[in-house]
Amino acid sequence: MTWTPQDDPDRSPEVPAGKTRDALRAAHLYYMQDLTMDAIAAELHTSRSSVSRLLSHARASGLVEISIHSPLDLPSRLEQEILERHEIAAHVVPVPDQASDVDRLDRVALSAARILGRFIDSNQLVGVAWGSTMSAVSRHLVPKSTHNSEIVQLNGAGNLRTTGILYASELLRRFGDAFGAKVQQFPVPAFFDDPATKEAFWRERSTKRLLELQGRLDVALFGVGSPFAEVASRVYQGGYLERDDYAALSADGVVGDVATVFYRADGSSEGIPLNERATGPDFGVLRRAPRRICVVSGRAKLPSLRGAIAAGLITDLITDEGTARALVEHG
Amino acid sequence: MTWTPQDDPDRSPEVPAGKTRDALRAAHLYYMQDLTMDAIAAELHTSRSSVSRLLSHARASGLVEISIHSPLDLPSRLEQEILERHEIAAHVVPVPDQASDVDRLDRVALSAARILGRFIDSNQLVGVAWGSTMSAVSRHLVPKSTHNSEIVQLNGAGNLRTTGILYASELLRRFGDAFGAKVQQFPVPAFFDDPATKEAFWRERSTKRLLELQGRLDVALFGVGSPFAEVASRVYQGGYLERDDYAALSADGVVGDVATVFYRADGSSEGIPLNERATGPDFGVLRRAPRRICVVSGRAKLPSLRGAIAAGLITDLITDEGTARALVEHG
DNA sequence: AACTCGCGTGCACAAACGTGCAAGGAGACC
């Protein structure tokens, strides 16, 4: 049904148009007129279970959009505070404090995926990083049809398949499918072994074309890595980095990375040798994107998040309540 | 919170702010994170039933908004056609053809009430007519907070309480409550007995003030009356009109009314004596409102609807499928 | 203090809903 291959021009989610029409009608009857599924089944001459499935389809495919408005006199205190203090539009996802880190990630990712549609529109160039957070988000995207948009991979990911993480191509494809956008892959490892190799590669025409795209993004979408947290990011487990690299990062005072580019607590990223071998975009480049959306879950990533904020990388933040609270508390 | 002048001074939807916060959180968890109500109850330290009620509250009070987007490549054929043929933005409400007229009205009214929020905003002057259709709509309005808006009554309604229909003040109050708007009542009968009385009344300062408001509406909201349909509109049953009046209307070729002002099939309303005694706004006045929303259900009202369209009274139409189809079919 | 009224809560039951499963139907390929 859905074609998967790399850069597939033939994008045909080709749901039989009749199904969409039925789904639309069912959605009207259900959400606008409060009929029960039984009643709808009768009107559509089908079974109740089919209606249930139609409605699922309607939600999953973005025909039905559910949004939540806090009344203007009662904006989340946290979001308000983050806005004032850091000039970042925050979306705080409520998650109980005792939730496990995986729960947290799942729930933030789910919420993030549902919010994303508001940021992505036609004629946009969207940069997407590769990592466990983005992978989780990609699993829940709600389709939204756009014209002439492109998804651009921000950093390489090698060819390894790490547990629970998708091939970069799979992740990108999901974004592409969800928004009907063309996908620009970036088939390089996360880190080169030798800076020289990277430089050589960077001179390639195909690479240059991609870098050029990265330079004029409308939206950038990424998580943050957190090398020294208890639960280290995937990048640090996939065998991309050696013990030595790790030690060097520590010595340099690195607190995190965005799309494989490392930074210190103050947001600086100059003079960190590993960055010479990284494949992600320079922060100067990244900051050209007018909208830079960061998805973070778990307090373990707090130092890393702080660094990314200090580096001015973030314009929109989607995170769990605990992290948001911690961010403003000892701010 | 919202002050309702005239009648009931103590209108305080004043929901304890804590409840709204809980409802908001529950809504996030339910609609954004797909938790079950049980799980939410655990997180909120309450019972599942309370969560169910919280969610109801969240929907009823407009914290949660559900909208349905047809994909751009599949717009309702009917809506498309009405747009092309009459330059009217139509919202067609799906209703099975064999539905009874009361069903039809209910379902159209419910859908209409839920769509209305999109039309009404802050700093707007909204004119509302009085009739069975508007009454049905008023029962289902979804609150939306606005500032500095006013609801203006378009036509008088006497003081009678007709079966199933609310006092005009009650109807208006519901609109006012739903949008946090001030309400401008128009305490006159639907029709005067003597044109002279009307003229006298129209010279009153309080009346003039109201007429002035009617003259600069941003939105007008009304149904259409249908004097000769099988199911005559309420106006024709409430004892407002005499046998003679009725006969006169028939002789004049009247097909319907908007806010007590009558018109013929070609949309003309000049030279209809009853209009001299009517309390609704002249069509010239009405047409000054940039947005004029008409809610109609039931094919019996088709001739009346056609007349209103011919009179150029309608910019936005909300109606049931059967009526919409009939409108374009023998168009 | 006693009483009443209104409101919020949880319980228990009924209604509404989601989903695994087996049967049926429409191509695609042989």
Next chain:
DNA sequence: GGTCTCCTTGCACGTTTGTGCACGCGAGTT
């Protein structure tokens, strides 16, 4: 034409959700 595969359908069951009811608490009244 056969048959293999993939998708869709309705059924049956277990889960999830809505709601009438009875209880309990607090505010206002006598």
